[in-house]
Amino acid sequence: MLLTRRSLIRSASVFAAAATLPGLVRAQTRPLRLEITEGVIEPLPFAIPSFIARNGAAADAAADITRVIAADLRGTGLFRQIPDSAHISSVTNFDAPILYPDWQAINAQALIVGEVEQQGGRLIVRFRLFDVFSQQPLGDGLQFVGTRDGWRRMAHNVADQVYERITGETGYFDTRVVFVHEEGPKNARLKRLALMDYDGANVQFLTDSRSIVMAPRFSPTGDRIIYTSYESGQPRVYIMDVASVSRRPLEAVSAGNMTFSPRFTADGGSVVFSMEQGGNTDIYRVPVSGGARSQLTNAPSIETAPSFSPDGSRMVFESDRTGGQQIYVMPAGGGEVQRISRGSGRYGTPVWSPRGDYIAFTKQERGRFHIGVMRTNGSEERLLTASFLDEGPTWAPNGRVLMFTRETAGANGAPAVYSVDISGRNLQRVATPGMASDPSWSPRLP
Amino acid sequence: MTMSLRATALILTAAMALSACAQGGLRGGDDAINLNGAQGAFGSVSDPSSIAYFNQIVGDRVLFAVDQSTINASAMAVLDGQAEWLMTNPEFTALVEGHADEQGTREYNLALGARRAAAVRDYLVSRGVAPNRINTISFGKERPLEICSDESCYSQNRRAVTVLGTGAGV
CATH class of the missing domain: 3.40.50.10070 (TolB, N-terminal domain)
Structure with missing residues (x-):
């Protein structure tokens, strides 16, 4: 279809x-x-x-x-x-x-x-x-x-x-969501990239199930998707044109260097992503049109899950440089890194709100997972959800609603996409054709 | 009475078959198809230069603590055996697969799996295996071996598995 x-x-x-x-x-x-x-x-x-x-x-x-x-x-x-x-x-x-x-x-x-x-x-x-x-x-x-x-x-x-x-808020109904459709048992999951309207209608598959895919993201204009696939045998970043469903590796990466966790910059002209070399993961940036790769973080710890402020001036990411996952903000061009997550537990997958006012995140504490929001300086942290496994928030283009993955526990545990508003109200399961994970909300369609 | 005995015998047979699957299946990495029988593509366990021997006798995997990639004492013992085997069987290459349990976010776990695979690779190299014979890959939490949601399964999933091949190396 x-x-x-x-x-x-x-x-x-x-x-x-x-x-x-x-x-x-x-x-x-x-x-x-x-x-x-x-x-x-x-x-x-x-x-x-x-x-x-x-x-x-x-x-x-x-x-x-x-x-x-x-x-x-x-x-x-x-x-x-x-x-x-x-x-x-x-x-x-x-x-x-x-x-x-x-x-x-x-x-x-x-x-x-x-x-x-x-x-x-x-x-x-x-x-x-x-x-x-x-x-x-x-x-x-x-x-x-x-x-x-x-x-x-x-x-x-x-x-x-x-x-x-x-x-008085911008509407978010004329939007789409790219996500990962899942099939099969927990120890042999098949995954496919898929696209749907925000309400679950008009599902379209973008890849077949031969390779594991994960964590897709829309470009700021909604015409491209960037994601990680095992298509080449190892995790690697691919970029896809939505209209033609054609894809290419983001850049040539030598064997043994895994690339993953890609996100577009605020202007859509570049991609930031994680690259692992010899067990160490840092964040890099490369123009979509090709060109020199620049290194944005340089630490012996895991740096991943970057996200840009809407004005493009700052980047939020997660790092375990102090022992556990925490959230940090740095200038987009590099410079002083500031830790903003302050509570107990582990914080990951930060996503800057399209309005610029909040950062959504996944929090893990005492065996429970939460989706939460905090101000961009780390203040006013609020947890919106709690379950066995909630992760990976994505913002509606108006910055008032989030979707995320919720996975249930046990041998028959299954992932589904949920939505919740930023006050923690109106938790709903999004209708998908089967198991689904890793949603990414599009901007308003043109 | 006869019926009941027969039913019991059937259940016993089924249980034995299940446990044979769980323990005795040959495995070439957790993503590979299990080939049952000692004379499969992985050779015989009684042949010390076979993949079957490496997987089952030497041990193809090591386990890790929560959110850690440190090689502990029991892992060292297994990896010492792997290094020795790899040096006496130079025609083989190794792909080290790093895995994580489900208690973590997806992309972090991918990086964590890579860190575990690299730790194993580095250890094997430190024991004398040529670096160009070892490649690594991470599956993060994408390929759990055990599927329950408690520590008994998590501990088996936090693993690095050394998968043998006869390819050209890195």
């Missing part, structure tokens, strides 16, 4: 939603707004009547798109869907005035109304978002045009708009 990227033309056409809605009464002055804070949040109730099919051909798409938008919003843990069975009004005309009292009566604070039209192989999706208690639209109506089989992305785009207008 091969998926090609569908073109999705975002039309900024605004069709003057307010002008078509006469006689608005402002029941309250404070506009609908959900602040994402660290505290406990009461999910915001919303209603989404099934999008209207403007023609018969659009009926299935209208139902599917409505379902995916609702699932995106519910999946955040920030929104609660009011079931259709509770609706008083039905929406049969996209341009009809909203009967606000009917939605107020069922305590729908946000109302999403839309319609879908199919013209040949193209879909047109229009939606409006209403602040029910302020009795006014929240933002302009928007129209998305795309191919028929791109309906999921169009649904995710609508959900992103709704999420952004209500929370």
Whole structure:
């Protein structure tokens, strides 16, 4: 199965939603707004009547798109869907005035109304978002045009708009995740690189299961993936073009020198990775286009799992130079190294948030594993999860949600991908076709 | 009564077969296919220059403490035997596979496995084996030998396995 990227033309056409809605009464002055804070949040109730099919051909798409938008919003843990069975009004005309009292009566604070039209192989999706208690639209109506089989992305785009207008945060639904699909018994696992939508849909395999693969990462523009494979017989870094699924070794490495743990620099122009020589592992950097390799760390300990700050100025990594794994920050070009992890236990796999405000990590202490976040100077450490084995966080592009690998214990132990938000709420298992590990979240799709 | 005896005999046979698999299977690295029978591709255990002899009599593996790559006294004894065998059988090369238990993050464990493999290689070289006859590879926690999640399995998985070959060396 091969998926090609569908073109999705975002039309900024605004069709003057307010002008078509006469006689608005402002029941309250404070506009609908959900602040994402660290505290406990009461999910915001919303209603989404099934999008209207403007023609018969659009009926299935209208139902599917409505379902995916609702699932995106519910999946955040920030929104609660009011079931259709509770609706008083039905929406049969996209341009009809909203009967606000009917939605107020069922305590729908946000109302999403839309319609879908199919013209040949193209879909047109229009939606409006209403602040029910302020009795006014929240933002302009928007129209998305795309191919028929791109309906999921169009649904995710609508959900992103709704999420952004209500929370003020960037949406993360129109994104993909590269991960490792796993099969077989624990002592003979088969691993394949795979790609899926953030919600587990549209799975595409990128490699076969002949070689162990691990720890893929997206480039900052999402068009390339870098990962480690045993394809040549020893662990080695490969770079893959997502659209063509073609791959090449990152650079020529002499036999016996294992390369692994690759990450793109913030500008995507270079790759930092670990190379092992004679049992010692340090971090190196090489331009994607080829060129001289430079050494960023030089210590007799294990230096691995690098990650750049979004502005490219600093690099966080893990090292066991003091005996156990800890997290360190250094200037991107080299220089003074500063340890930032201060608690007890071992700290690894640091990942800088795309917003720049936090570093996510794996913590291991007394036989338990945690996913946590800390400020970039190591302060305000918070553990978000705990289990037999949690590891390898990856950030949603808005820096508010993390995915990671959770593996269960025992002979039948199996890995799965989970998500959690940065307050530690809304822990969910991500739907994958089988065992899955090592997720890496893409940036927002172009 | 007869039925019950027969059932018991069957269970016993099955148990013996299982234990034979667990203990007697020839192994050429944990990723290789087990070839059962003393006259397999690895030769006979009674032939001191066979791979089977190296794997089973000399011992093809050493174990490590948690998060360590130090060669302890019992590992030294095994590796002394490996070095002696390699020097009396110069047509063989060795690939040392380093492994870790599952109690660690994936990429760190890969580096840890490499450190263990290098420790074994360095020890063999210190005992006189030519460095160009020994290569190393790490599997981190990707290839556990034992699959339970407690120390009885972890201790067997924190290992370095010397896999013989007849290749051209490094």
